[in-house]
Structures are given as structure tokens and as C-alpha cells.
Amino acid sequence: MLKYAIKRILQMIPLLIALSVIVFFLIRWIPGDPVSAMLGPGVPASNIEFERERLGLNDPIIVQYVRWVRDIFQGDLGKSIVSKKPVVYEISRRLPVTLTLAVGGTVISSVLGVILGVIAAMRQNRFLDNLIMSVSLLTVSMPSFFFALMLMLIFSVQLGWLPSIGLNSPAHAVMPLLALGSSGLGFMARTTRSAMLDVIRQDYIRTSRSRGIPEKIVIYSHALKNSMIPIITAIGLRFGGLLAGSAVTETVFSIPGMGKFLVDSVTKRDYPCLQAAILVLATIFIVVNTIVDLIYAAVDPRIRYE
Amino acid sequence: MIKVFLKRFAKKKLSVVAFFVLMFFIFIALFGPRLCKYDPLDQDLRNIYAGISREHWLGTDNLGRDTLTRLVYGARVSLGISFSGVLSGCMIGILLGVCAGYFGKWVDTVICRLIDVMLAFPGLLLAIVISAVLGNGVKNTALAVSIFSVPSIARMVRSVVLGIKNQEYIQACQIVGESNSRVIFTHVIPNAMSQIIVNTTLNLGSAILTASSLSFLGMGVQPPDPEWGTMLNNAMTVIRTSPIGVVMPGICITLVVLSFSLLGDGLRDALDPKLKNV
Amino acid sequence: MSEKLLEVRNLRTVFHTEEGEMPAVDGVSFRLDSGEVLAIVGESGCGKSVTSLSILKLIPSPGEIVAGEILYKGEDLLKKNTKEMNQIRGEEISMIFQEPMTSLNPVFPIGHQIMESLIYHGEKDKAKAKARAIEMLRLVGFSTPEKAISYFPSQLSGGMRQRVMIAMALTCEPQILIADEPTTALDVTIQAQILRLLKELKEKTGAAIIMITHDLGIVAQIAHNVMVMYAGEAVEYAPVRELYKNPLHPYTKGLLQSIPKINEDHDTLYNIPGMVPGPKDYPKGCRFCPRCEYAGERCEREKPPYVKRADGHRVRCWLYEGGEANDA
């Protein structure tokens, strides 16, 4: 198992290098340069040239890339073109917020999703199955900003229970987590249901029942553990999605997370921030995927021996 | 065989309803435009945000255009994007997923890492790159949508194939000497079919959401062509004063996405080879 | 013989499918005494497995037990709810299945699966349960049971897995062990070992065995009595010796004839003409009639009763009208 984990970690390094190269060259290739984006329309070209020179944006791309990689190894991710603050500071301010939302959202959607999925599988084609499937789907089918705004209108305006902007107390986190969690709920419930339906008809389930194992154990231990593989994949995907994908929810609830930071950095072509943010998110995502793969091996022995 | 499939599919009432809802929308997308009496681009600046009235059954939008007509024309655009985008993305996704899961070793590693990169890459940046390189418009939105749907399908299919791969009947085929491609297409894919269907229908639904967020960022369908996502975004600003403008596209998007998922469920239960004896 | 353990009275189990109701088991009755080995024989699809599953009420939907009684020590199992049935399953009556490759849960070590049976039948102390599991594994032939406990099913061969199944089934010393074609999936040498193991364990634990098989060779080796089933019905029941020496029902005769004898050399093997009819198209009269050499006009019209003869030999065929009707 450890050998397998180390192998996966080592595989990460070439990927990060490849990603850093792709990101570095891709964002410089998109039209719109950071300085004119920052200076805005109608600014004399001399200012733009001067600033580009100061930031070294006119040097050949290769030189810029090498300088950037050298800085990284010295632990300096560079300065944000827009806020002139070190990128590390900008990210350290936003990462905990996004991680909280991502973890919270994933936990809510997976815990509820699995429970609902199992119940739906047990009562296939009956009332509860249809009820769970349609309710859990409702939230998935709604555009996220539409759903987020609905929440805000109901809980913040009509009922006045919850504050709707910022994230400086648990009460503030309720709606964003509800928005992020519920969108994953439908996906998790459906994945669990479909995996459970496959497993329930297996012979070993009948064997367990023939040994007098209580039904609850047969379902929640024997059957569920066997359907863990698709479920874990879904959780990994869900967490990854939330990492960079919550820009819309963060914008609606004015929460300064990585999602919004990415959107702003892209819109303002803030290269240093963009590169660092993508690398940080990619690293977290790859680590999560590695953990998911390791869990595969832990859950299903057959895979480990592959 | 079809009779059995239809009878079992009929059992899941919700999926039947979903099927008819989708047929209704596809009908609208194909034949709707002939039935509308307005042109979706006709503006009437005198009565903008007009409420429901006899001439405008669903009121008008911020430029006085008839919402109902734009919904009908928008159906064609939105459904077109999601079908073409997702189906192409799904093909690529299945291929990648199967190869990764089935062949394993270095093929698996390369494809997995590729998927990781695609997933790690924020969708938004991908969208901007595509629109910057190819320009905006319907075609490129479909391309963006298909690229978005590849990673999730590929990863799902891989995990299913991993599960199926070491079942006896797959090894049996290999022993008999069947070529890999035959094994994959006759045995592996049909068995992964239930997961693929579930995922494709989900992606078909989320494709519409992706298209709408793309147009939200100004990179999707170019104004003034009607598209559900753009209509929803524009109407969001007046959600409190004339909610009809938001409610209708919102309902259409939600209904279609919901129907896709329920249809997927129904298909999954009806088509799944193992469920024959149920 | 010892007292009556299990009695099944015209058990009827049907499957509700798209094409209507399929009677997989159509009024089967038999008796099992403690320590007895009853073999249920018949071609595949004759309902022998469904019969055994009905006893433990393990019929998967859309199957359903619609009629009959299963008296175990006088109590009708069909009346019990799942909670009570769980008391009986594994502790009073336990079962091993045909397909060792898929009958063990792939994600749990075999030690855990054995201990589980004990834990859910009252054994609170984990250490004792573990010791018992090790002892059972040694009993079924594992050389290093302490290590084997932590193995996963995927690490074992078919034969070994079947031994684990047997160990699991017998850990709570059940009164009855139902073996649903335990050796069919195994090759002959392993088959013999498993049968010998079953016989030894039967002696040791005194458990009665219902052996479901289509292999008459096994029946001869292990069974006291034999019941032959055809198309969802019991067509003949007799002690082993009696059945081999004096088979009454034409189907049983056909079965016995189709076994190749070592000393005779035939160029062609005898086989019973025709195919077993599917539940949809059971004939009105005797279900074997279309394939029966002695089929008379009456066989087509009327279904023969299941008659009991003086020596306890039962048969369902118009040829033996003399015996009094089956009253058991």
C-alpha cells in the first residue's frame, strides 16, 4: 500500500510541471494583457509600456518562465500585478474559506447522498425511491446562481433568519453550504443508488442473508462496502468540483474564496496570482485524487493486487 | 426483447413522464418556430418587462421582446448545444475511460493524469481559452461543453471498468483469444452501459447549465440570439419586480435537466442486462 | 430412525414475471429426520434450488411462496417474521451454494465473515469467536488457519472457498445443512474431498443434510433417501438402495440409464428424448408425458397423483395406480 502511495506521489511531480508549463503559456496566449487590463481603457500607451517593462513582461516568455520557476523554489510565488501584495498572502487569505466550503459541501452532499441513495435502492421503483430521486434531482437541475438567490430571498429576506453576505460567523456559512451541498446531493444519491442496485443482486448478499445476518448489516455493511468504488470516485469528483467551481456561489454570497479569486485573476489577467492559484488548486486536487485511488485499494482488495 | 424493455420501463412512472416532457421540448425545438407569431428579435421598447397579456402570453423581456417566442427559439439552441456537445464528449470520455480501465499500466497512468489535468484546470479558464481562440458563438459553446463532460465520464467509466475487468466472463473471453477491441465493445461497454447512461443523461442536463454560465460570462451564445441561459441571466436583475422573466427560463432549464436525469434512471433500470429477471 | 426434524407439505413457490405467474415449485412435499441425508435430484430448472431457498425464505423478488407449510420442529417457518427467521438461518438451518467464486463477500477477510455468523447468533466474546473460526478452518482442511483468517476470498482457489463456505455454514452447529450443488463448480478430485469432508462433519455434528444435485454418482455416495424432481414437482421418492435397484418412474429410469458404466462400452450414450418444458408450457396431464415412452392416453389428460407404496417408495405415475394416495 505504501509503495503504491509513494508511486502516486512521484507521479504527481511531472504532472505539476506539465501543468505549470501549460498554465504559464496558455494565459499569456489569451488576448488581453494584464497591464492594459489593470490600467483600463483610454490610458496612454507610454504608461502601459513602462509598467510592462517594470514587471518584466516584455522579456521572452521562456526567460519569464525560468525566472518564475526559480522563484518558486525560493518559496517566492511572486507579487500580484493588481494588488502588489505577495501572491502567497492573497492565497492564504482565500484558501481556508474555499476549503471550508468545499469540505462542508462535500460532507453534506456525500453523507446525505449515500443515505438517500441506499434508501432509494432498497425501495426501488416504489414511492420513496421516486420521491428521493426527484427531490434530490431538483436541486441539481437548477442553475446554481438561481438556487443561491432563491435561498437568499427565502432565508434572508422573507424569513430574516440568516445574513446573506460575507462569511464571518457560522450563521453566514449556512446558505452557501446548503447551496454547494445540495447540488452534490442529487449526484451522490444517484451514484449510490445505481451502485447499490448492481451489488444487491450478487450471490454473496444472498449468502450473508442465509447466515442469518440482520438485514441492516447486510445492507449497510456488506452491500455498501462493495459499492464504495463508484461512491468514492463521486466524492473525489465532487470535492474537486467545489474547489474551483464555487465562483458563482461565492460571487452571490460575496465570500472571498478561491473560486472568485480565480475569476477575478482571469478577468484581470493577473498572471502571478492565476498561475499560483491554479497550481495550488491542482495540487490539492491531485492529492485528493491520489487519496481516492488509495481508498480504492483499501476498500477493494482485488484492486490492490492488480 | 423490446416489449419486455417497454413494459419494464413503463413501470417507472416518473421516467415515462420525463420522457414525454423531453419529447415535448424536442418537438418545440424542432417545430416551435413555425408556430410562433412573433420574431424572437422583434423589440417593442414601449412595453418592456410587460406582464402576462393576451398578445404576450409570457410577457416581454428587457427589450420588449416576446418571452414565449424566445423560449421556443432558445430551446433549439440550448438543446442543440447540450446534445451535440455531450454526445461527442461522451464518446471521447468512454474511449478514454475504457482504455484507462481495461489496459491499465502506463496507458491508465497517462490517461488518468490527463483527466486530472482537465479536472484540475478550472473550467472557466478553459472556457475563456476556447472562446478566445475560436471566438464565441453556438459552435464553440458546444465544443466547450463537450470538453467539460469528458473528464467526469472518463473517470466514471474507468472505475466501472476496473470493477468489471476481473470478472470471470471477461477473463473467459480473453482466454478464448478474442481480440481486445471485440472484448471491449461486446462485453465491457455493455456492462458499463448502465453507468454510462446515468452519467450521459446527467451531463446532458448539466451541459445546459454550463452553456448558461458561459453566456453569463459573455463567452457563450452571442446576443441577440435567444438562449435559455442568457435569458435567465438577463432577467435575474429584475427578479423582484417582474419574476416571470426569470421563472420561465428557470423552469424550462430545471424541467429539462430533471427530465434527462429521470429518463436516465428509467433507462438504467430497464436496460441493465443483470435486471432481466426482475 | 430419529424423530422428524423438517416436514414440507405441498410447497408452492411462483415467480411473477412479465409473461405471468411461473410456478417454479408446484406442490412439493417431503420429510427430513435428524441425521438423515436427503438428496434432491433433477435436471437444472426443475425447481430443486428454489425449493431449498424457500425453506430459508430467501426467495428474491419477484418470487413468492404462495402455498404450503414448512414445519421445522413443528413450527411453520412461513409464519415467522424476518427477525425470527434470522434466528433460524445459520443457527438452525444453514446453506452452502454452488458458485464459490461469487458466494463470498470479496471485500471482507474470510475470518471476519465466519466470525460474523457467530457474533450475530449470540457469541459476544470476539476472542472466542475468533478461536472458533480458526478451529472451523482447521476442521475444513486449512493447514495454517491462523494466517488464513486474514486472507481475502480473491486469494483462494475454488475448492478452498467452498471449504470456507462449509466452515461458515457449520460454525453455529446447525441442525440442517442445505447444500445446493456444492461440488458442481469443482473438478472431480476436489469434489471427492468435499464430499468426504461433508460426511465426516455430518458424523461429528449429527446435522441432517439436504443435498441438491443433478449428479447421481454423488447421490449414491452420500444420500440415505432420494427425491427426484421434474418440472417443479416431486415425481419419485425412495431410499437410495431401493431407487437404484428398482426405479419406478420412467424419468428416474431414464436418468439411471444415461449414466455410462465402466465395464460396458456403448458407442452412443442413452439420453432422454426431448427437453424439459419451461414453466409457461407445462402440459395439462403428467408433465413428463411428452418425453415418456410409456405415455398413455390418460397421462395426457390427467395429472397422476403422488402415491405412496407399502415400502415407503413414492411415485407420481399412472403405471403404479395400485398404491394408496399419498397421505403424509
Next chain:
Amino acid sequence: MKKRMLACLLLTSVLLTTIFTGCGAKDGASSGNEPAPESAGGSGTQKEAEEPEETDGGGGEAETGYRDTIRVALNGDQDNLDPHNNRTNSIVVSQIYGRLVTRDMNNEIVPDLAESWEVSEDELTWTFHLRKGVKFHNGQEFTARDVKASIERTIDKVNTVNTTEAMGIIDEVIIVDDYTVQLVTGKPVGPFLQTMSGNLGGMMMCADVIEEYGADIGYDPETVVGTGPYRLAEWNKEENMTLEANEDYWRGTPTIKYIEFQAIPDDNARSIALETDQIDFMFRVPPSEVSRLNAVDGIHVETKDSMSLHLFLFNMSRPILEDPRIRQAIIASVDMETMVSALFGELGETVATAPCSPLYFGYKEMGAQPYDVEMAKELLAEAGYPDGIEISIMTCGIYNNGIEMAEVMKEMMAEANITLNIEVMERAAFSEAMASRNPDDQPWDMWIMGLGNMALDYTELRNFFRSTVEGTDRPNGSYYANDELDELTDKALYTTNEEVRQECYERVAELVWWEDPAGMWANYRTNVFGLNDRVQNFEANVGSEVNFWQMTVLDQ
């Protein structure tokens, strides 16, 4: 049936408990940044009256009945707080820095850090007499040395700042004594005071701070030092910013102790925040919310004049637009009046009736650009395009209704068989296209642009339409070239005789409006603010510079 009902109950209870306990326990106040300073306005969820927070030392106890903090929502964060380089707006920098002369709340030019001033005979030297006893936030006294350092920073041709071009009219700064300073211009400059009062370049910074921090000014509190009523206490970019009252502000101690700015980009979220009492004051109310917010009790909307307007510039480097009749036809094909009232009516904005806002010096009422579809067709025929032309327009969402205007124009132009192709650009790509002076980077016949400057003087048309930037061969933004206009705008700039300037600007207006049209003017804009009723004596000038230091927040 009973079992199923049980399952439903279980399901709903699980859902509710997870939601309310799950996240409460799990993450606590875990947001990365520590909560805003302890006296921040309550994140009160219920509507119960809020007891005033006790302030942490410094400044007397706030009078009973008033709050010491006002919570303000902006639609976007400032890019930086260095006045000479700030590109966002002067909402925040106007609270921190002072100018020599400035615009009061009725947009008149009034003394600020300079008590009085006079100009020499040859109108080249402006002498300013500075106010005594004015202190910077870092305690240093404001003297002529600071004026010299600030002005020289803006007119430095080597490391230029954003306001260098506008402040270029000044050649030299002479210190007469500690409280007298002379600004020398190359030629007599008509709108000198307008420039000094309207332009961010005119804001005075501390000489030592300039020396010490130079280009890094504008982000950390210690580099943001001015003489204004508020100093920068804390700034979490894109999130919130807190300004603290400057007790020894020379006009008097501000009545509100803390201003808490918060960036809420989403229009709906911003209005809801005002409605649910999470903020007291809001900039830029979306058009659709004006009437609704007014109807909410406890909240009202106030509209103030703005200096800016929307227009669509013709790209004169495109051959098809050479003939003025084509441009006139394009203008005549669009009914601007109806479009503006439909899209901007809620904000009380009207169609533009002159190249610049009525508040500008040099303004002459021209009446909206003509709208006559028949005339448009005739003009096209005359110009040799009887069956119409096809042109392209580029627009961007950062302008209010920028995309909707293009859609309306496309529909209207079709009547005069002019086919308009719309291309929507994303913010950064738009800025780059506008900054470049190379026609191949700008493949459109028209594009959207905003016009407006606090100098409130028609000189701005010179910046927009003079064929080349004075002293260089660099073309203006839309490649417009009209010798008469160049001559007139130069003449108007370099004279202080107001009649002559007015005359020149009226002729310039006629040129760009219809004779040799430079663009299609859309709507005069307004600044719309949303206020909670507890906020009192609110005033603002054209640059949205609000008098927070005189305002009060009732505690109810």
C-alpha cells in the same frame, strides 16, 4: 404504509439536523481573515435594535443615539489607493486625500488646502497660498514642500503615473515659502482650476511618503497618507476596507468614526444586503431595483448628477466611415430617445443633447442627434450604398446596459437596411483593444466608450478627438482627424478668455455632433445611491465624492 411514513419523517429530520448543527459545529468562525475590527456593525440577523458598540479608546464616547460606524457597499473594490494611479473612481481616495482646490457638493470650485490663489499677468504662473496648521495622517504638517513633491510626481515624464497626461499642462513648481507655492504652465491654460480640482492628479501627498515608498504607495495603510477626513485602518482586498476618522481634520472632527466599505459585485445581493439591514449605504443601485427599493420602508434611493455619459465612437480608420454621410445615416437610423428611456428610464437618465454633460464649461444645448429613417436611406443612397451597408460594433458588459444598447441599435438599424454585427468583449480583452493604437487590433466600425471627467470642461473633447496627442504623432483613440477641431481645441485650451473658449467649444460641438460626426451619443448618466433612513444629511458631487464626515447614522 406505516413504515414508509416513518422513513419520510426520518429523512426530513436528518436533513434539518445536519443543516443546522452540521455546519455550525464544524467550521465556526473559520474564515481566513479575522472578523472586521471589534466595533464592526453587528451581523445582526434579527431586526432588534442594536446597542452601540463601545469604541476602543481614542475619541470621546459617541453621543447617545448615533452609531459610530456606517456600513457601505461598493459594487467593486478599489484597484489601489494611490490617487495618482487609481483607475477605479474617487469615492474612497476623496475621503483620504485633499486637493489645493476642489468641487463642493454643488460642483462649484472652492478652496481646499489652498486658502486663496492668483494668476500672473502673462497667465503662466499660478500662486497658491496654503492653509496653515493642516496635518497629514502621520502627524507631519502640510507645507509647500509636499505640494512640490506631489505635483512633480504627476508630471514626471520618465516614470509616468496615470494622471501624467492630464497634469502635463504644468511645467514647473516653485516654492516661494512654506505656505506659498507657484505652478508655472508652458502656455496660458484656460481650464487650469478645473483640472486642479477635478483631476486625481491634483491630490496632495506627503513628500516623505513619496520618497520612501514611491511606486508601492496605495496598498498598505502606512503608505496611504493624506490630509482628508479619514485614514486607512485596514484593507482586505476584494473583501472589506475600514477607514477611521482623522480627529484633527482641519474642517472639523468627522461625525462618523468608522466607514466600513464592502465589495458586493452581484446587484441582487447588494440590494438584498441593504434591504435586510446588513449595510446602511449603497453605491450604484441597479436600474431595476430603484422603484422597488424606494417602496421598502426604512430605505430610500437618492439620485445625484453625474459627469459622464455613454457613447459609441466611430472607428475613423475604417474606409467605409470616411464619408460623413455614411456616419450621419448610421446616426439617423437609431431612435436614441426611445432606447434611453427604455433602458435607463428607471435611473432618471435622459438622452444626451450635447457631446458633454450640461455641467461642463462650454456646454451648448444641441438637441438629441437627429433620427429619421428616410433621411438615413437617402444619405446612404447619396453616398453610393442604395441597398444598405453592413457594419460591426464592439461592446462590453462593464458599461451599464452596454450589450442591451447594441441589441436595440441592431434592431433599429435594420429598418434603414444597415446590418449591425455585434461582438461582445470580455473586460480585459476590451481594455487591451482600447489601449492599442494599431487599427488591425480594432477590426470594428464602432465601439462603446464612456466619457466624463471631474474637470467638467470641454477640453475633454480635445483629449478624445484631437487628431494626435500634442507633441507626438500618436493618433487619438478613434483615429478621428479634423484640422478645424485640432485648431479650435488648441486655441480654447491655451487662453483664459472664457468668451473665446465658449465660442470655440460651441463650434467643436457642431463638428462632432453632426457635421463631421465622431460618434453616436447615448445617455447622460446619473449616480444613484441606496440609503437606510437612519443615514442623514447625505450629499455627493458629480464624482460620487460623498460627505461622510458630515453625515450621521441614527441608532434605530
